Amino acid sequence: MQFHLCERCYAPIDVARxxxxxxxxxxxxLPDGSIAWVHSALHADxxxxxxxxxxxxxxxxxxxxxxxxxxxxxxxxxxAARRTEPTEVRTPR
Numbered sequence: 235m236q237f238h239l240c241e242r243c244y245a246p247i248d249v250a251r252x253x254x255x256x257x258x259x260x261x262x263x264l265p266d267g268s269i270a271w272v273h274s275a276l277h278a279d280x281x282x283x284x285x286x287x288x289x290x291x292x293x294x295x296x297x298x299x300x301x302x303x304x305x306x307x308x309x310x311x312x313x314a315a316r317r318t319e320p321t322e323v324r325t326p327r
Contacts, residue, residue, distance in 0.1 A: 238275035243309040245277070253278035280313040 238247040238254060247254045254275045261270040276282055 240277045240281055240313075241274040242276055242281035243313045245313055247275050247277060255282060277313065280316055281309070 259272045261272045
């Protein structure tokens with residue numbers, strides 16, 4: 235089973251219901267001259283919009299860190315708050 239995590243908000247991406255963009259980053263150049271790639275994903279609507287408003291050279295704005303919310307970034311909280319559709323719980327069969 236393959237799943238994607240958004241590289242901006244670190245929230246899982248439901249590939250069946252959410253629009254997302256796949257990104258490829260150069261990991262390293264191998265001795266034979268070929269390139270090893272690292273693939274990542276980004277929510278197209280919630281996380282992709284702010285990315286268009288800044289230079290690619292700037293680090294992403296992840297907001298202020300709140301230590302009481304261990305493991306849940308402010309960007310992930312904003313993304314979850316913007317979701318208007320109720321989410322269904324999927325269980326493996």
